[in-house]
Amino acid sequence: MSSASNGVEALPSDQMIFLLLDLVVIVAAARLLGWLAARLGQPPVIGEILAGILAGPTVLGAHLSETLFPHDIRSYLTAFANVGVMIFMFSAGLEMDLRSVAGRRRSVTAIALSAYLTPFALGSAVAVWALARHDGGNRLNFALFIGCALAVTAFPVLARILHDRKLLGTRLGQSAMTCAALDDVLAWCVLAVVIGIARPGLGHHWRLLLFVPLVVVLWWGVRPALDRLAGAGSEKNPSNMVFIGVAGALLLGATTEWIGLHLIFGAFLFGVVFPRRLRAAVDSGAQLLSSIFLPAFFVVAGLQVDLGSIDRAGIAEFAAIMFAALAGKLGGTYVAARFSRAGRTESAALAALMNTRGLTELVILNVGLTIGVINERLYSLLVMMALITTAMTAPLLKLFGVPRALHVGDQPRGTGGERAAHRFRRTDRDRDLMIRTSAGTAPG
Numbered sequence: 001m002s003s004a005s006n007g008v009e010a011l012p013s014d015q016m017i018f019l020l021l022d023l024v025v026i027v028a029a030a031r032l033l034g035w036l037a038a039r040l041g042q043p044p045v046i047g048e049i050l051a052g053i054l055a056g057p058t059v060l061g062a063h064l065s066e067t068l069f070p071h072d073i074r075s076y077l078t079a080f081a082n083v084g085v086m087i088f089m090f091s092a093g094l095e096m097d098l099r100s101v102a103g104r105r106r107s108v109t110a111i112a113l114s115a116y117l118t119p120f121a122l123g124s125a126v127a128v129w130a131l132a133r134h135d136g137g138n139r140l141n142f143a144l145f146i147g148c149a150l151a152v153t154a155f156p157v158l159a160r161i162l163h164d165r166k167l168l169g170t171r172l173g174q175s176a177m178t179c180a181a182l183d184d185v186l187a188w189c190v191l192a193v194v195i196g197i198a199r200p201g202l203g204h205h206w207r208l209l210l211f212v213p214l215v216v217v218l219w220w221g222v223r224p225a226l227d228r229l230a231g232a233g234s235e236k237n238p239s240n241m242v243f244i245g246v247a248g249a250l251l252l253g254a255t256t257e258w259i260g261l262h263l264i265f266g267a268f269l270f271g272v273v274f275p276r277r278l279r280a281a282v283d284s285g286a287q288l289l290s291s292i293f294l295p296a297f298f299v300v301a302g303l304q305v306d307l308g309s310i311d312r313a314g315i316a317e318f319a320a321i322m323f324a325a326l327a328g329k330l331g332g333t334y335v336a337a338r339f340s341r342a343g344r345t346e347s348a349a350l351a352a353l354m355n356t357r358g359l360t361e362l363v364i365l366n367v368g369l370t371i372g373v374i375n376e377r378l379y380s381l382l383v384m385m386a387l388i389t390t391a392m393t394a395p396l397l398k399l400f401g402v403p404r405a406l407h408v409g410d411q412p413r414g415t416g417g418e419r420a421a422h423r424f425r426r427t428d429r430d431r432d433l434m435i436r437t438s439a440g441t442a443p444g
Helices: 013-039 044-054 062-068 071-094 105-129 139-151 155-164 171-198 205-231 238-259 263-273 276-293 295-302 312-339 344-354 359-371 376-391 393-399 416-428
Strands: none
Touching: 013 044, 013 071, 013 295, 044 155, 044 295, 044 376, 071 155, 071 238, 071 263, 071 276, 071 295, 105 139, 105 171, 105 312, 105 344, 139 171, 139 312, 139 359, 155 171, 155 263, 155 344, 155 359, 171 263, 171 344, 171 359, 205 238, 205 263, 238 263, 238 276, 276 295, 295 359, 312 344, 312 376, 344 393, 359 376, 376 393
């Protein structure tokens, strides 16, 4: 780094050129592979994750990967990526309708706990039994981290899958989003314990206690203020509302990052409290910004994946990881949903959605790699697990008979979307999966 004349550290010209060129390459590659994934019936995020892996040493080799993405600019790419994650989470929060699960808090909480604790227990057992050679010396901390990594549901990726399939406004989508949000809160709490054990000198985990007061202030202070702002005709100036939405998401993201919960939660919470009537005015602008910056995260995470280093023992370890991840998430979610009196189709569909990993998983794995709880070889195996389980979501939903859209009103009467929704009602007689078609519940 060279210093500017005013004493502020400036980015050298050659690094700036590399940064800008890399951003162009990243966005273009993510768009191309995302389009290809969509053509294959997968969510675009699969292609974006794959773009990151392809940019790493597995395909390009260590030398070429380092040449295209030098280490001295990867921190700047990560900064861009975090901005994209926060803006996307703000957009996901805009779609969250808490009224849709108002009558199911107890059942949703039970499902979320089962969907987290079951894979957590299996993951911890696999860590002690099958992954012992990767143990860095603290077996308890290692087991906690592997359990946390296998138990998480990628909230932002789940939101994107639901949005792409037009399920986000349905009762199924809202239940899945709520369960995933609760699971991710548990994941960050466990991760905070892992970090505290790995780095006992940090000593700032008391800040987690500030999360509840923060939610109180947002719900009873910020939300009414934004409602008054919306009532003043702010929707007539959408550019101002985009600024307020993005700035608020970044500010709340910084707050929850300081607390220790990670920046995505603050951005999501700001989207939840944002006035519904202003959603259309800010959502398109927020999604455009996110689509530009978010792919950088997948590339930064994928650059550290090296599948060429996996040996025969690594294949057996991967099989154990996949078994624990699938049996824990699918089984834990399905059984709990059935005990909560959900229909078979809804329970299976919810299990498939909760099995989605990806963005949140990559964040946790990067933390584990950074603090030394896992090594790069195990990191590569876990990233592949995240990619495969996320890619399984769409085929499983199709297998379980969930139509691509449950919004009957999204298409004209008599079209394939309405007939698919009708078949879905007839097949599983469970109204929990059907969207309330009143104007007050349908998303804009």
